[in-house]
Amino acid sequence: MRTRTENVANSLRDGILQGRYPAGYHLQETPLSEEMDVSRTPVRAALAALAAEGLLDYVPKRGYSVRGFSLAEVEATYEIRANLEGMACRLAAERGLDAATCRKLEELLAWGDAILAHGTLRAEDQDDWMDMNNRFHRGLIDAAGNRVLLDLIERTYSIPLASSRVVHWYDYFAIKGSHDLHRRVFDYVRDGRGVNAEAAMREHILQAIDQIRDRLEPAGADNVVVLNAHPIAAGGRDAG
Amino acid sequence: MRTRTENVANSLRDGILQGRYPAGYHLQETPLSEEMDVSRTPVRAALAALAAEGLLDYVPKRGYSVRGFSLAEVEATYEIRANLEGMACRLAAERGLDAATCRKLEELLAWGDAILAHGTLRAEDQDDWMDMNNRFHRGLIDAAGNRVLLDLIERTYSIPLASSRVVHWYDYFAIKGSHDLHRRVFDYVRDGRGVNAEAAMREHILQAIDQIRDRLEPAGADNVVVLNAHPIAAGGRDAG
DNA sequence: TCCGCCAGTCATGTATACATGAAATTTCAG
DNA sequence: CTGAAATTTCATGTATACATGACTGGCGGA
Incomplete structure (x- = not known):
């Protein structure tokens, strides 16, 4: 793990795959940045990365939520x-x-x-x-x-x-x-x-x-x- | 097109698909942000999005380059x-x-x-x-x-x-x-x-x-x- | 009571300054 | 002259302040 962005992304990915964040859960930048003790910048980057991976849904100006799978x-x-x-x-x-x-x-x-x-x-x-x-x-x-x-x-x-x-x-x-x-x-x-x-x-x-x-x-x-x-x-x- | 990030991403995607940026070309944040008249922030987000789409290669601390396809x-x-x-x-x-x-x-x-x-x-x-x-x-x-x-x-x-x-x-x-x-x-x-x-x-x-x-x-x-x-x-x- | 308008609140979007570390250059020993 | 280490340079990584606009809640009219 080199950059904070990667750390945050890995941490969030674990949380999602382990079900700690349930499907539909709205992941907000500020609370996450406080929990993980980094600024919003790497959190934002990590959320974008996870959305691109298909784990999160994203709506502009509304943010990211955990995606569910049938x-x-x-x-x-x-x-x-x-x-x-x-x-x-x-x-x-x-x-x-x-x-x-x-x-x-x-x-x-x-x-x-x-x-x-x-x-x-x-x-x-x-x-x-x-x-x-x-x-x-x-x-x-x-x-x-x-x-x-x-x-x-x-x-x-x-x-x-x-x-x-x-x-x-x-x-x-x-x-x-x-x-x-x-x-x-x-x-x-x-x-x-x-x-x-x-x-x-x-x-x-x-x-x-x-x-x-x-x-x-x-x-x-x-x-x-x-x-x-x-x-x-x-x-x-x-x-x- | 709502956010600047999306505008930049679309613009870059066009440039890549049209071959204006050749395979291997190193896309740097500052020059792009000046060309497109926005700050580095949306440029970074757009580059990350295009990398996630598979159009760019990314190496931490080195940046993004246009990916080629055989x-x-x-x-x-x-x-x-x-x-x-x-x-x-x-x-x-x-x-x-x-x-x-x-x-x-x-x-x-x-x-x-x-x-x-x-x-x-x-x-x-x-x-x-x-x-x-x-x-x-x-x-x-x-x-x-x-x-x-x-x-x-x-x-x-x-x-x-x-x-x-x-x-x-x-x-x-x-x-x-x-x-x-x-x-x-x-x-x-x-x-x-x-x-x-x-x-x-x-x-x-x-x-x-x-x-x-x-x-x-x-x-x-x-x-x-x-x-x-x-x-x-x-x-x-x-x-x- | 219900609907719609309005302002307030707050999360996200963006700009910018600073930190970090990799590559390029310079310098110096051999 | 060669090679490697130190220095410089500068692009990317991060923090933070400010801008924007979507949801909320209250107000007034029907």
Whole structure:
């Protein structure tokens, strides 16, 4: 973290993703600047950045409010991610992996093997898994060598329930299946089989939708803070 | 245009898309604020907004530079747009068109019929066509009722050569073919045939890639200002 | 009682001064 | 003359004061 703007943006992003600021909440510059002990300038810049990421709604002269997401939007996000990351794998396969990338991905797969070797999901491994998973996906996306694709994929990660920090860490066999697909994707990419790589990555990501749905529907959609948006409405300055 | 920030952003966006600021050009706050006769504050906000749109590169403490796009990136953008807008049509078909939307889309199709009725492409019709085309696509996307999808699609429009302002207005039969596909897409959506609607929209957008390629390759990629990025490099403060 | 106008309040928009730190230049040792 | 360290320069980062305009609440008329 270099600039205060970045600090504030990270702090706000955490707050939003953790649900500390509920959907519709009106984020005001002055209170935030006092809480964070900076001036309004970096707060304004951070709010603008988060709005551009899609986490906030913005209306000129009215300010920023926390955006909500419907279950349909979360599902669409996963479907889109599946398409985009699948495409990235296809491009990476067509382009070919350089030796360093190949080695790095193999190491990440070995890391995954190590985590799963216990035969059960240990809570203390969850962060490691998330880290490994993010690096693996990112490695493949980078291997596609297409920044437009990277940008759009990153944007799908910014949607709360589709965030790369969300790991559905409760079913050993689901995680194991994920890892197996990682390996298959890698093999396909390495062997230049773009179409197969694309399909395998799509399958891998689309599985996550079911996990999301399984988790949300029994709980009821209202239980999820990020759902059901209430953008700043006329006639309610501090609505939220 | 309400705020100065928006004015500056629009002005800069035009300049970038028209190639007045070449790829790699370092946009500095003070000179811009003097040119545009505003303070640095709205200029900064506008630069941040354009960077978030993906038109500029940003490095903390170094500033903003015009981003370049490779032909591969432009092609990928169209492929992605084809997927996303196809998906939008599928969702719209599954959801069903309300009467007002249905009527509006039919009017837009009739507008297209009228433009093409001359049997030849008249230069003065180009803006009308672009307007009609944008409204038609936007109408379908809105009908999908999914803002995440809308956001991502809009982002694909912000890439220079994939911008909604680019119309390949030089081949009557290509335009006529476009229009016929519009009509087929609409019919499928209206009739609730989501899969067909998706396929037709994909076909429609993927055709544009060929037109882009046909236009760029004979001219040589270097002829195109937005290609071949030169992001701000270490050792070149005013590198351009 | 209800509607609409008016002024007050306050959040956002903008200008400007100062702080910070990266790049360019100069200086000096070898 | 070469190279590196110190200095200078200046663009960006931040704080703060002021401007603008949207919501609020009260007043008066219907």
